[in-house]
Amino acid sequence: xxxxxxxxxxxxxxxxxxxxxxxxxxxxxxxxxxxxxxxxxxxxxxxxxxxxxxxxxxxxxxxxxxxxxxxxxxxxxxxxxxxxxxxxxxxxxxxxxxxxxxxxxxxxxxxxxxxxxxxxxxxxxxxxxxxxxxxxxxxxxxxxxxxxxxxxxxxxxxxxxxxxxxxxxxxxxxxxxxxxxxxxxxxxxxxxxxxxxxxxxxxxxxxxxxxx
Numbered sequence: 001x002x003x004x005x006x007x008x009x010x011x012x013x014x015x016x017x018x019x020x021x022x023x024x025x026x027x028x029x030x031x032x033x034x035x036x037x038x039x040x041x042x043x044x045x046x047x048x049x050x051x052x053x054x055x056x057x058x059x060x061x062x063x064x065x066x067x068x069x070x071x072x073x074x075x076x077x078x079x080x081x082x083x084x085x086x087x088x089x090x091x092x093x094x095x096x097x098x099x100x101x102x103x104x105x106x107x108x109x110x111x112x113x114x115x116x117x118x119x120x121x122x123x124x125x126x127x128x129x130x131x132x133x134x135x136x137x138x139x140x141x142x143x144x145x146x147x148x149x150x151x152x153x154x155x156x157x158x159x160x161x162x163x164x165x166x167x168x169x170x171x172x173x174x175x176x177x178x179x180x181x182x183x184x185x186x187x188x189x190x191x192x193x194x195x196x197x198x199x200x201x202x203x204x205x206x207x208x209x210x211x212x
Contacts, residue, residue, distance in 0.1 A: 011089050015143070017129050017139060021195065025199070034086035055105070056105045058100075062096070095159070099158050170205045175208065176198065180212050183195060
């Protein structure tokens with residue numbers, strides 16, 4: 001399996017299967033992998049208990065960690081164009097901040113984000129895994145993180161809305177909206193291969209919607 005792209009980001013709502021597919025893809029491309037270190041954010045569980053109090057803390061921690069991680073891992077890649085797969089795109093920070101922060105805090109966050117964004121390379125392909133809400137809920141329950149189990153459906157719907165708002169336009173990348181409702185890439189290797197084939201197909205920049 002080979003990739004025509006040097007930098008692929010796998011995105012989607014909470015519980016969409018981003019990390020699972022990013023790991024599978026990186027393994028089969030025999031390439032580097034970046035995984036978000038969400039467990040290192042000390043405010044994440046507190047945010048789910050008291051979102052108003054901890055929203056700014058959790059988003060500032062995430063954006064600074066993502067910036068540091070991507071700058072370290074992407075800094076010297078253009079010389080050799082090694083393939084890199086990440087289980088998030090840097091703009092994830094902006095999408096969640098829009099969903100979670102009140103207006104004044106969002107203005108502060110956006111100022112900091114813009115300074116960082118200018119120094120981070122953008123993915124050539126953004127794969128947005130977009131299963132139906134009931135499958136997302138099932139996958140959240142299955143992975144068993146205690147602080148996610150009582151997550152309101154309204155919150156998941158709000159995150160989905162902000163993803164759709166942001167990724168309406170290509171912004172120079174290939175944006176692949178892929179309905180993965182009927183796939184089981186853990187139990188069925190053919191499903192993973194079918195999804196990978198869609199991701200690795202050479203395309204011009206643009207927004208594409210498809211069902212795997």
